[in-house]
Amino acid sequence: MVHDMIISSVFAVVQALAMLALSPLMIGVIRKIKAWFQGRKGASIVQPYYDMAKLFRKETVVSDQASWVFRVTPYVAIASVMVAALLVPFFTIYSLGFVGDLIVVIYLMTMFKFFMVLAGLDTGSAFGGMGSSRELMVSSIVEPTMLLAIFTMALITGTTNLSSISETLAISGIDLVRPALFLATAAFFISLLAENARVPFDNPSTHLELTMIHEAMVLEYSGRNLALMEAASWMKLMLYSVILSNVFFPWGIATDLTVLGMIGGIAAILVKVLFVAIAIAIIESGMAKMRLFRLPNLLTLSFTLALLAVTSYYIL
Amino acid sequence: MIQTNFDVLFQSLICILFSGALVAVLLHKLGRPIAWISFAIAFIGSLLGILLSIDVILNDPITLGWSLGTFFGEWTLYLDQLSAFFLFMVCLVMASVSVYSFGYVGEYEGKYDTGLMGALLNLFFLSLVLVVSSNNAILFLISWESMSLVSFLLVMYEGRKEGVTNAGYLYLTMTHIGTAVMTAAFLLMAYYVGSYSFDDISAASGSLPSSVSSAAFLFLFIGLGTKAGMVPLHVWLPAAHPAAPSNISALMSGVMVKMALFMMVRSFFEFLGPVPSWWGLLVLLMGCISALLGVLYALKETDIKSTLAYSTVENMGIMFIGLGTAMVFQSYGLTSLSALALLATLFHALNHAIFKSLLFLGAGSVVHATHTRNMESMGGLAKPMPRTSVLMFVGLLSMAAIPPLGGFVSEWLLFQSLLQTTAVPDILVKMLMSVSIAILALTGALAVAMAVRLFGTTFLARPRTEQAKNAVESPKTMLWGMSFLAALCILLGVLSSWIIPYIDNVTESVLGVSIGSSVVDGLSISPESNDFATMAPLLIALLALIGIVMAWVLGHPKSGTERTSGTWDCGTPLSSRNEYTGTALSNPIVRVFGNIYRPQSEIRTESTSSPYIRKRLFYEVHFGDVFERRIYHPITILFTGIAKRMTVIQAGSIQAYLGYIFMMLVLLLVVFR
Amino acid sequence: MSSEVLTDAINGLAAIILLTSIVLVASKRMRSLVRTFMIQSLALGMFAAVVAYYTGADHIYIVAVLTIALKVFVIPYFLEYTIDKIHVKKEIEPLVGIPMSLLICAGLAFVGYYVSEPIIASGDAITKNCFAISLAVVLIGLFLMISRRKAMTEVIAILVIENGIFLGAISITYGMPLIVEIGVFFDVLVAALIMGIFAYKINRTFETLDTTFMRRLRD
Structure with missing residues (x-):
């Protein structure tokens, strides 16, 4: 029992750090693929690492209107995503699942959002308020959708522990596939885009004030503070992609401690996350950002799908 | 031995609160000192209550036999785990509210009677304790009613402020409707069980005909739901809770609404059986x-x-x-x-x-x-x-x-x-x-x-x-x-x-x-x-x-690399009008x-000579509570209409009124001969 | 293949059919409506093929091939042609807002599930779950028809209803006699053609596809 816990803890820390280390790479890959679609050569896929290093060396400017909320937010942001990362299986099913389940993960993300939205308001700039206001609208529908989508998987596998969901699905395989799984996957993918401020919800590469959500909230951050906020957001994208990969398609994840299984697990998760990155890049190249008040249509679509997923599990 | 000690604790809790209220009522003219004394009494009372409730949750229920031998059976006070849990909740909140009130009452110094607030606070506390501990339907209803009345008085505390009176009367009306429906439920149960004592009622649970228990359930659910602010019976809550002084709002929102939950748990599971x-x-x-x-x-x-x-x-x-x-x-x-x-x-x-x-x-x-x-x-x-x-x-x-x-x-x-x-x-x-x-x-x-x-x-x-x-x-x-x-x-x-x-x-x-x-x-x-x-x-x-x-150790800006500057303002000085x-x-x-929501919004523009250049833009948005508009408003109109008709009998002459009484008397004599 | 994999495939395809019909409710552009319909019909064709393999009833293969040929190629091609011809790009504001329509559709799916529950509970056929979904799809199709204004959308709505009925027919009876199926297919094809032509004519006569203008025909 204790032995298991130690192994899980070690793996959890290694995996969380691996996710943190790889998250800028994922951003780099998405940007590169988008560049190809646009017929550009694009920056190197390691460019986000350079950006991060640069931001760490830069001077930090804090608004004179800012209160303590603005100052603590970057640390809370990175801490909440890292704690969440400890609870999510990455290349093995070993994680700190006994500390918290999927509800904890989603609510830790809410904690991140809670602080970030307040930080957006804190400096008294109209842009920050705009971003915060829109983020509240999007997240108030996305969050339940995410919960419902993962609950579907939890009900199918009989546990809300993310690691156990992956394990059960990976071992018992395709027998557990139900109609609900398809609906839930679709709902979760739409929410993933919304939650991480990707097209068609938000355009991550724009700084045009009137269209942006995420960028508007972190507009006042600079230097190391900005570096932490960006790292946290990238990490969040990574985390959701990993959840999508490991909860909905966990096949290939390492379920034991063999070396072969580990290597297989690492290869599998990298391929799966790469697929998510490609999917995001394709969507961003092929779609325009939606008008703000068109967003509820798409959000409600994902919510409805998630609701039907849970109900379909119960009925069918 | 220990058991009796806790009995004493319970008795002293009630005595302390009662005397606290009494002292404050008698000496309320003294103002702030007497308010402070009564807050201190409430604080001591809440500490006693915390001790008492922890003991009950851990050990055994306590019964206080103040058998008054009244018409409606024995009036005893009884604390079991469930009521002790709610007593615990009441006392925790009350402890901090009484400390808070020491400073807060300064707000009312010289404007309102501060001594009276101390008295009402103690009475409110007492009624909450009685609600959770009464072991008889009639005693429960009396405590419930006094809780409602005292809280009504507290809502009306800042009575000279605009809107407070309206909120207070709305609260009074709604809570009385609720209590009336609850009374019906308890009478129904007591009629079939043949006793008003909660012990007898819960002993008889399951023997009630299902139609009776369902009717009692519905009545209780409506009555208690009114207190709990259940939609659509919630209209009074957002009006009355804010109108009260804030320390009282804390008690009302934090604790009083829970009394409804308490009685629901007790009656749905224990009284009404399967x-x-x-x-x-x-x-x-x-x-x-x-x-x-x-x-x-x-x-x-x-x-x-x-x-x-x-x-x-x-x-x-x-x-x-x-x-x-x-x-x-x-x-x-x-x-x-x-x-x-x-x-x-x-x-x-x-x-x-x-x-x-x-x-x-x-x-x-x-x-x-x-x-x-x-x-x-x-x-x-x-x-x-x-x-x-x-x-x-x-x-x-x-x-x-x-x-x-x-x-x-x-x-x-x-x-x-x-x-x-x-x-x-x-x-x-x-x-x-x-x-x-x-x-x-x-x-x-x-x-x-x-x-x-x-x-x-x-x-x-x-x-x-x-x-x-x-x-x-x-x-x-x-x-x-x-x-x-x-x-x-x-x-x-x-x-x-x-x-x-x-x-x-x-x-x-x-x-x-x-x-x-x-x-x-x-x-x-x-x-x-x-x-x-x-x-x-x-x-x-x-x-x-x-x-x-x-994150702080690794990521906080090194000293000298942080500076403070204005928020980015695109070149226009920012004011508070720019913020959300x-x-x-x-x-x-x-x-x-x-x-x-179905908001009613209106945009008006004041144009200059050219329709493209606008001098001013007005944006107005109204949110009525849908229930207020659709349900309560028509009912109010109906009742005021009926009341207007009824004014005919109000002749204003004393002989006419005496005549009504006389007619009633005769009617009663004939009916109940 | 093991029967479990087949069941999963059947259930998955049925879920995709439900998913696409909800996506149809959420989309307003004519082209995306037609594309989504294509995906739905493709899933339906594959569904029929899997059921054919599972039951060994060969005539369902023919039905599957016909479904894919007609509903994935012929009818969508014709619809796109009509859309090009009469320049309708998207639905004007639907009568019921899209978020509301989606929630209503969720409710309709609940109704479908609820109504079909006795059949699901008593049935032992492998495709029994799909009956609930087919009922939901039919109801959603009907709602789509009621809530939209453009004649083109209504054509697609009726095709969705037909898909739902088809799904139900396969899942309950493992396919009707071949001659009936073929008859139905020709019916659908002819109906789609006629309605497409009608839409074209409506557009020419009223300068719009908005069916609310048809009220003028009363006078």
């Missing part, structure tokens, strides 16, 4: 409606205390979801799942009592400093009032169910118990359950938005008015009162694995099943079995703390849920 599944589904449905509408209405309010009051409606809805789930499980014989849901409900009630009273006290401090309840005239208070802002922040985190605070743990338990519904065989139940999961999740997300909006508008950005700019931190006693509650908010979450076994004692006394050993395993909490899920709040807290410290107000912040959400 629960049919439709009762549970009805409670669940009303809970869903209350939760969703409560939080949506909270998102449109600009009054800080009304926002909190609507959030109380929401949280009572969440508790009803839990209670309904427990009843549904119970009706299918799944008693241990029922216990899980009930445990989640009771734990949420405790959490809500703590964080909501903290928030109301915080709102009181803010109102104390700015002399307005309108959030949009505040702003930037985090700088002049840093301590209050941090304390309120903790309360809001708990309200928004951010891990690992108390609010999160109870919401987690609630989600887990809803997810166990695969065990229920009925398809209709399953469908409604899946919808309730969705609504609970949606409510949670909207509650986050509401918490953000409340804090952001009140404490962040620039001050919007002079008063907000000149605000000062509240007196020490007020901060102490709030700090106690804020600490509890955190401890209830972090230490929940130690607290839940005691709440399990309470559910065991109601349902007869103990699930404590399966729910708590060392540091972690899990529903039923460890296989389904586990969560360790303490470890989450530790990890989060380590994470934040590490609460209305603006929630506007996108209001638009998305426009079907529910």
Whole structure:
């Protein structure tokens, strides 16, 4: 029992750090693929690492209107995503699942959002308020959708522990596939885009004030503070992609401690996350950002799908 | 020996409160000193109550035999685990409220009778103690009524302010309708059982004909639901809770509404016997409606205390979801799942009592400093009032169910118990359950938005008015009162694995099943079995703390590389008019849920000679409470219409009135000859 | 192949059919409506093929091939041609807002599930779950027809209803006699053609496809 816990803890820390280390790479890959679609050569896929290093060396400017909320937010942001990362299986099913389940993960993300939205308001700039206001609208529908989508998987596998969901699905395989799984996957993918401020919800590469959500909230951050906020957001994208990969398609994840299984697990998760990155890049190249008040249509679509997923599990 | 000691404790608690009230009433002319004395008495009383209730939860029920031998059977006071749990909740909140009141009463010095507030506070406390401990239907109704009346007087305390009287009378009317319906329910039960004693009623549970118990259930649900602010009977709550002084609002929203929950748990499970599944589904449905509408209405309010009051409606809805789930499980014989849901409900009630009273006290401090309840005239208070802002922040985190605070743990338990519904065989139940999961999740997300909006508008950005700019931190006693509650908010979450076994004692006394050993395993909490899920709040807290410290160590700007400068302003000097107000912040959400709000908005423009250049733009938006407009307004019109007709008999001559009495007398004589 | 994999495939395809019909409710552009319909019909064709393999009833293969040929190629091609011809790009504001329509559709799906529950409970056929979904699809199709204004959308709505009925027919009876199926296919093809032509004519006569203008025909 204790032995298991130690192994899980070690793996959890290694995996969380691996996710943190790889998250800028994922951003780099998405940007590169988008560049190809646009017929550009694009920056190197390691460019986000350079950006991060640069931001760490830069001077930090804090608004004179800012209160303590603005100052603590970057640390809370990175801490909440890292704690969440400890609870999510990455290349093995070993994680700190006994500390918290999927509800904890989603609510830790809410904690991140809670602080970030307040930080957006804190400096008294109209842009920050705009971003915060829109983020509240999007997240108030996305969050339940995410919960419902993962609950579907939890009900199918009989546990809300993310690691156990992956394990059960990976071992018992395709027998557990139900109609609900398809609906839930679709709902979760739409929410993933919304939650991480990707097209068609938000355009991550724009700084045009009137269209942006995420960028508007972190507009006042600079230097190391900005570096932490960006790292946290990238990490969040990574985390959701990993959840999508490991909860909905966990096949290939390492379920034991063999070396072969580990290597297989690492290869599998990298391929799966790469697929998510490609999917995001394709969507961003092929779609325009939606008008703000068109967003509820798409959000409600994902919510409805998630609701039907849970109900379909119960009925069918 | 020890047992008798606690009996004495109980007796002395009641005596102390009664004498406190009496002294304050007699000497209220002395003003502030007498108020302080009565707050001190309330504080001592609450400490006694905490001791007493802990003892009862751990050991055995206490009966106080003050047998008055009256017409309606024995009037005894009785504390079992369930009532002790609610007494505990009352006393915790009361302890901090009484400390807070020391500073807060200064607000009313010279304007209102402060001695009277002390007296009413003690009376209110006393009536709450009697409500949880009465063991007789009539005594219960009397205590319930005095609780309502005292709280009505407290709502009317600032009677010279505009709108307070209206709120007070609305409250009085609604609560009386509720009490009337409840009385009918108790009379019905007592008629079939043949006794007013709660002991006899619960002993006879199950022997009632199902039609009678269903009717009693409906009456009780409506009557208690009125007190609990269940939609659509909630209209008084967002008017009356904010109108009262803030320390009283904290008690009303934190504790008084829970009395309804207390009686629901007691009567639905203990008095009315085997629960049919439709009762549970009805409670669940009303809970869903209350939760969703409560939080949506909270998102449109600009009054800080009304926002909190609507959030109380929401949280009572969440508790009803839990209670309904427990009843549904119970009706299918799944008693241990029922216990899980009930445990989640009771734990949420405790959490809500703590964080909501903290928030109301915080709102009181803010109102104390700015002399307005309108959030949009505040702003930037985090700088002049840093301590209050941090304390309120903790309360809001708990309200928004951010891990690992108390609010999160109870919401987690609630989600887990809803997810166990695969065990229920009925398809209709399953469908409604899946919808309730969705609504609970949606409510949670909207509650986050509401918490953000409340804090952001009140404490962040620039001050919007002079008063907000000149605000000062509240007196020490007020901060102490709030700090106690804020600490509890955190401890209830972090230490929940130690607290839940005691709440399990309470559910065991109601349902007869103990699930404590399966729910708590060392540091972690899990529903039923460890296989389904586990969560360790303490470890989450530790990890989060380590994470934040590490992030700070590794990532804080090195000294000399940080400087302060103005917010980026695109070259135009920023003022408080540039920042987002609460209305603006929630506007996108209001638009998305426009079907529910049905706001009436109007845009008027004042043009110059050219239609393309506008001098001014007016934007007006009105949100009526839909229920007020659609249900209560027509009823009011109907009744005033009838009343107008009835004025005919009011002739004004004394002979006519004597004549009416005479006619009545004759009629009675003929009927009852 | 093991029967479990087949069941999963059947259930998955049925879920995709439900998913696409909800996506149809959410989309307003004519082209995306037609594309989504194509995906739905493709899933339906594959569904029929899998059922054919599972039951060994060969005539369902023919039905599957016909479904794919007609509903994935011929009818969508014709619809796109008509759309090009009369320049309708998107639906004007639907009568019921899209978020509301989606929630109503969720409710309709619940009704479908609820109504079909006795059949699901008593049935032992492998495709019994699909009956609930087919009922939901039919109801959603009907709702789509009621809530939209453009004649083109209504054509697609009727095709969705037909898909739902077809799904139900296969899942309950494992396919009707071949001659009936073929008859139905020709019916659908002819109906789609006629309605397309009608839409074209409506557009020419009223200068719009908005069917609310048809009220003028009363006078």
